[in-house]
Every structure is written in C-alpha cells, then in structure tokens.
Amino acid sequence: QSALTQPASVSGSPGQSITISCTGSSSDVGAYNYVSWYQQHPGKAPKLMIYEVSHRPSGVSNRFSGSKSGNTASLTISGLQAEDEGDYYCSSYTGSSRLIYVFGTGTKVSVL
Amino acid sequence: EVQLLESGGGLVQPGGSLRLSCAASGFTLNTYAMSWVRQAPGKGLEWVSGIGGISDDTYYADSVKGRFTISRDNSKNTLYVQMNSLRVEDTAVYYCARRSVAGRYFDYWGQGALVTVSS
Numbered sequence: 001q002s003a004l005t006q007p008a009s010v011s012g013s014p015g016q017s018i019t020i021s022c023t024g025s026s027s028d029v030g031a032y033n034y035v036s037w038y039q040q041h042p043g044k045a046p047k048l049m050i051y052e053v054s055h056r057p058s059g060v061s062n063r064f065s066g067s068k069s070g071n072t073a074s075l076t077i078s079g080l081q082a083e084d085e086g087d088y089y090c091s092s093y094t095g096s097s098r099l100i101y102v103f104g105t106g107t108k109v110s111v112l
Numbered sequence: 113e114v115q116l117l118e119s120g121g122g123l124v125q126p127g128g129s130l131r132l133s134c135a136a137s138g139f140t141l142n143t144y145a146m147s148w149v150r151q152a153p154g155k156g157l158e159w160v161s162g163i164g165g166i167s168d169d170t171y172y173a174d175s176v177k178g179r180f181t182i183s184r185d186n187s188k189n190t191l192y193v194q195m196n197s198l199r200v201e202d203t204a205v206y207y208c209a210r211r212s213v214a215g216r217y218f219d220y221w222g223q224g225a226l227v228t229v230s231s
Contacts, residue, residue, distance in 0.1 A: 003156065036217035038157075045207055045221040046149075046157065052215050089157050093216040097171050101147070101216075103157040 004029065004090055004104035011110040017078040020107045022090030023071060028102055030071035034093035037066060037075045041086045049088075050075060077109070085111050114138040114220045116208050121225030128198050132225050134191040134208030142166075142186045145211040147218065148193050150204035160206070161193060165213070176202075198229045 005023040012018040022029065022037075029035055035053045038046035048057050050066035053073060063078045073092075077084055090104035120132040132148070147162040161182040162171040170182050181194040191208050206225050209218035 003158075032216075034216040038218075045223050046209075046218075047221070048217060048219055051212070051217040051219075057219065091157075091217070098177075099159065099173050100162055100171050101149075101159040103149075103159065106156040 001027065001094060001096065001099050001102055004092060004102055006088075006090060006104040006107045008105070009108045009110065011112055012077075012080045013112045014080055014082065016080050017076060018080060018109065020075045020077075020088055020090075020109070022073040022075070022092075022104045024073075024092055024102070025071055027096075028092040028094045029068065029073050031095065032093050033068070035066070035068055035073040036091045037064075038089045038091065039084075039086050040089065046089065080111055082111050085109055114210070116210065116220055116222035118206065118208055118222045118225035121206065121227050123228045123230065124198055125231050126198060126200055126229055128229070129194070129196045130198065130227060131192055131194045132206055132208075132227070134222055136189045136191065136210075139210070141184055141189045141191060144213060146182075146184070146191050147209050147211060148180075148182065148191075148206055149209050149218070149221075150202075150206045151224075152201075152204040155204075158204075162211075163191070165211075195227070198227075200229050203227060203229045 037050040040046045054066045145165040148160045208222045210220040212219040
C-alpha cells in the first residue's frame with residue numbers, strides 16, 4: 001500500500017485561501033471516513049488539525065476545514081496567516097492489520 | 113494534562129538493537145490504542161507499529177515486521193518498541209502517538225526520539 005499523494009508545496013498570500021489535496025484509493029480514503037490532517041512545524045511533533053474528514057479538535061482555528069470526495073480528501077486553510085506555514089500530512093485508516101494507517105507524502109505550505 | 117515523552121534514541125550500528133520508551137502521563141496507557149510513527153530525515157511520516165487499547169493485539173508495518181516488537185508496562189504507564197536487526201533505512205525520528213478513544217486518529221504525540229543506524 002503506497003503513501004497517499006499530496007502536492008509537494010502550496011503557497012498563498014496572507015488572507016488568501018489554499019487547498020491541499022490528498023489522493024488515496026478505494027482501500028483507504030475512499031473506504032472510510034477516517035481521514036485526518038496533521039500540521040508539523042520544523043523540529044516539532046505533528047499536531048492534529050482535522051479528524052474524521054471534517055471535524056476540528058478543540059482549540060484548532062475554524063480557518064481550517066476538511067472535506068472528501070471519492071478517493072480524494074482536501075484540507076482548506078482560509079484567511080492564511082504566517083503561523084500556518086509548515087508541513088501538512090493527511091492520514092487514512094486502512095483496515096489492514098499490515099498497515100493500519102497510511103500517511104500522505106506531505107505538503108509544504110508557504111505564506112508569501 | 114496528557115504528555116508523551118520518548119527516550120532511548122541514539123546511534124547504533126547496522127544489525128544492532130535499541131529499545132525506545134514512551135512514558136505517558138495524564139491518562140492510563142492501557143485504555144488507549146497506541147502507535148509508533150517514524151519520520152526519516154527530510155521525509156514524511158510512516159506508521160510503524162500499533163498496540164490495542166483494552167486488548168494487547170499488536171500490529172506491524174511490513175517494513176519492520178519480525179524485527180520490531182511493541183509492548184507496554186501498565187505498572188509504569190510506559191510504551192516500548194524493541195528494535196532488532198536495525199538497518200540504515202530505519203534511521204528516523206520515532207514518535208509515539210495516542211489514538212483517540214473516539215476514533216481512528218492520533219490526538220497526542222510525543223516529541224520524538226532520534227534513532228541513527230550507521231557504521
């Protein structure tokens with residue numbers, strides 16, 4: 001099972017909206033509503049931003065939203081801010097005991 | 113406050129062994145499913161191994177099956193991964209991560225432990 005496919009980089013100006021795609025297959029993203037998104041700043045641990053496709057944990061800004069269509073999930077950041085710079089990873093549950101969770105290839109978000 | 117603190121990382125030669133620990137606080141470890149997730153230098157995240165919550169079922173990625181063993185000591189509220197027959201490609205920061213009781217996602221992560229496999 002391969003890693004989920006994400007664009008290597010996405011950039012935007014402050015205040016703009018950007019969307020990061022996450023493409024999997026009918027065995028992972030398309031099969032379950034267990035897509036989550038993680039933000040990672042350099043040298044830091046990942047932080048949960050979205051779970052179960054579109055739910056935000058307490059404390060995460062409502063500028064972050066998630067969705068899914070078929071085998072592709074998306075993370076949208078609206079009102080882009082400098083603090084949003086970092087790497088973003090999607091993840092999906094797979095139901096396979098050999099690889100319970102598969103992560104995306106990662107997307108570097110830059111605020112211009 | 114939930115905290116996960118990894119330790120035990122370091123430099124090891126190919127073929128060697130290392131055991132990582134993840135001390136949990138703020139919750140009872142054996143009521144949550146836990147995983148180890150690694151990140152090679154400059155690379156993405158890779159799920160490596162998991163252990164059930166109430167059950168002690170264990171799961172491994174093909175890349176480490178037969179070489180890594182996940183376990184926990186409930187009396188110490190600590191998660192472990194024993195890594196044997198280490199390879200250069202196992203070089204990574206290893207994170208322990210707690211799976212949310214409510215769903216299949218990781219709600220808390222440790223700060224990571226660096227494992228370097230090199231001669």
